[in-house]
Amino acid sequence: MLKRAKIWGPGVLLLAPTMILVGVFVYWLIIENFRVSLTNQHTAKPSNKYVGFENYTNLLADPNFQHSLWNLLILTIVFLGGTLIFGFLWAWILEQPAKGEGFFRSVYLFPMSVSFIASGVVWRWLLSSLQTSQPGGERTTGLNRLLDSVGLGAFQNDWWSNPTWGIAAIAVPAVWQLSGYVMALFLAGFRGIPxxxxxxxxxxxxxxxxxYRHVIFPQLSPVMLSAVIIIGHMSLKLFDLIRAIVPDANTYDVQVPATMMWVKYIGSDYADAAAIGTILLVLVAFVVIPYLWYTSRAEKR
Amino acid sequence: MSTATVNNKNRLRSAQDMKSDAKRNNKRRINRTLKYALLIFFVIIVLLPAYVLFITSFKGTADADPSRAWYLPQTWETGGWAKAWTTLAPSLGRTVILVVPSALISAFLGSINGYVLAKWRFPGANIVFTLILFGMFIPYQAVMIPLTQLVSDLGVPQGIPSLLLLHIVYGLPICTLIFRNYYATVPDELIEAARMDGAGILRTYGSVIFPISAPGFVVVLIWQFTSAWNDYLFAAFFSSGRNGPVTIALSFLAGGQLTDYAASMAGALIASVPTLIVYILLGKYFVGGLMSGSVKG
Structure with missing residues (x-):
């Protein structure tokens, strides 16, 4: 027994700092956050009165929050669908060795290196539905203008300034930014097929x-699952891109739980902010825990 | 490049050898043309935002208007760049001070963790690993409220010191994951041999594992560098324009109603240069490492 401890001991000791840090900064804080979400701390003044799940029921009944959940759903569907389609398509084209393959791969991957804040600067412009009046009459702006001039004027729209579908416009830059990453994952999958x-x-x-139907696709399904998990959980957390494209923090059109949590935090409504955080955690856990369970099972086999 | 041409020649020759019918060759040529047409089409799409960013950064105030987004500058001006540089310069310095140590420290800790979890396993190691991994997926919103409290209780000052701590801590799970997957490919015999020679856990790490860790470090450092450089969420909660990193400074430069478009586009480019350089120089290793990691999945 002692001998075994001697073998394991150093390993456990080396891992201890990380275990403590993760224990405190992840697990303890999750519990603490949940505790705050059950109090009535709605102002900066400390207040610890236990109110049960009142904050949760209030939030879920709030049309603003309901709308943010709707937005989150649309965002996730478009974000996932877009990155999977483009990521797979690019990987599929680049799968056979080709001249200049490295160049294309780098170009498709490069948006991933840019921050959402930086890319938001230009996408805010491209997705602008403003009509500026210049000498010469009403002029459209950004992507609308480009669509107009290449004869696709019918596709012009008001992008993110639409309360129901506007959030899908936010997914456009997100797809632009992460399709390359999904491509890299799929390329890895393709290369893994003997x-x-x-x-x-x-x-x-x-x-x-x-x-493809019977050999390639089944072999790619683990990679596809990883891509869905990675993009899906990024989508649930997406915050900076929306903040960068839509300057008004309190906007209703493209509010998602992550941005609404920020609005509540700025307004010192810590209990509601904590409750939104917990709801997000539950949503992510629904996706991630089965995945972690599945991968650790798969590894044992 | 040279291997590519050799391969091509081989392919051509073998095609001739096979004397396959012209029809098939024709089809292949059409396929190839179609393929490159598609690839180039997507290159244009992907580069469009970069084009707008670049040309607008050189425009004058009146010229930098969304309705003229696609046109080249009427006159090439550098006023936007000058303004963006003076606005962002202090925060750029702070970001370097933040990002380099946090990437190095979390990579080093991740390497030790990955080594223990892959090669010096103890009962329950798998559970511990899964628990650490979960920390990578949590939405940080779910810990943010008590986290602001904890950081101030610990007496860590707002701004770079807080962010340094947070990027190290929350970077640990992914660093551990990448290194564990990487070390899993190292043959156990290497470790056993060192153990037989009486080397302890640290000696084995120093003499056997660390020297072969370069590929793992490249991936982890690139990952940590980019994610810390591009972070906005923690920066928004734990710093201000006065003491924050470049993402915060850029959001102030580009936000607001009366935006100087040329300056904010130049600022977006300035803020992206370091991560872009890292990708251009090291992107190959990054994709390579990503592949070895994800195939193991």
Whole structure:
């Protein structure tokens, strides 16, 4: 027993700082946050009266918060769909070795290196639905103008200034920024498929489509799952991009829980802010815990 | 480049050898043309925002208008750049002081953790690993309110010191993950041999593991550097324009109603230069490391 402890001891000791830090900064704070969310601390003045789940029921009944959940749903669907489609398409095109492959890969990946705050500066412009009156009459701006001049005027729209679907416009720059990352994940997946497997399928007379349907896609599904988890949880947390594109923090149109939490925090409504945080955590946990469970199971096998 | 041409030649020759029918060759050529047309089309789409950013940063005040977003500057001016530079310079310095140590420290700790979890396993190591990993996925909003309290209770000053602490702590899970996956590919025999020679856990790390860790460090350092450089959430909660990093300064420069568009676009470029350089120089290693990590998944 003592001998075993001697073997494990140093490892546990080396891991101890991280375990303590994560224990305090993740788990203890989650509990503490939950505690605050059950109090009536709605102003800067400390107040610890226990109110049960009142803040949660109030939030869920609040049309503003309901709208932010709707926005979050739309954002996540468009963000996920967009990055998966472009990421897969690019990886699929680049999968066979080609001249200049490195160049294309770098270009597709580069937006990922830029902060949402920096890219938000230009996207705020591109997604502007303003009509500026210049000499020469009403002129459209940004992407609308580009669409107009290439003959796709029908696709012009008011982007994020639409209360129901405006949030989908916010997903456009998010897709722009992270499709390259999903491409890199899919490329890794493609490279992980042994050539023999494809050869075997071809020799057996598989058509291209059947090859994809029965060999490639099943082999890619773990990568796809990782991509869904990574992008999905980024979408649930998305905050800076919205703040950068829509300057007015209190805007209703593109409010999501993450930005609403900020508004509550600025207004010193700590209990509500904490409650929104906990709701976000629950949403993320629904996605992530099965995934963590699945991967740790898969590893044991 | 040279290997690419050799490969190409080989392919051409083998195609000739096969004497495959012209029809098939034709189809292949059409496919290739289509492929490059698509690739170039997407390059243009991806680069469009960068183009607007770049040209607008050189425009004068009247010229920098959303309705003229796609046109080249009427006259090339550098006023925007000068203004952006003077506004952002102090925060750029602070960001370097924040990002470099936080990336180094969390990478080093992550390397030790990954080593223990991959090669010096103890009962329950898997559970501990999963618990640490969960910290990577939590929305930080779920800890933010008590976190502001905790940081001020600990007496850590607002601004760079707070952010340094937070980036190290919340960077630990992903650093641990990447290193653990990386070290999992190291053969156990190497560790066993060192153990047989009587080397302890640290000696083994120093003599066997650390020297082969460069690829892992490249990935982790790039990741940590970019995410700390680009962070806005923690910066918004724990710093102000006076003591915050470049994202905060940029959001002040670009926010507000009367925005100087040329200056904010130049500022966005200035703030992106360090991470862009890292990607251009080291992107290859990043994708490579990402691949080895994700395939293991």
């Amino acid at each position: 050539d023999e497997l494809r050869e075997a399928a071809r020799i057996d007379g598989c058509t291209e489509w059947k090859l």
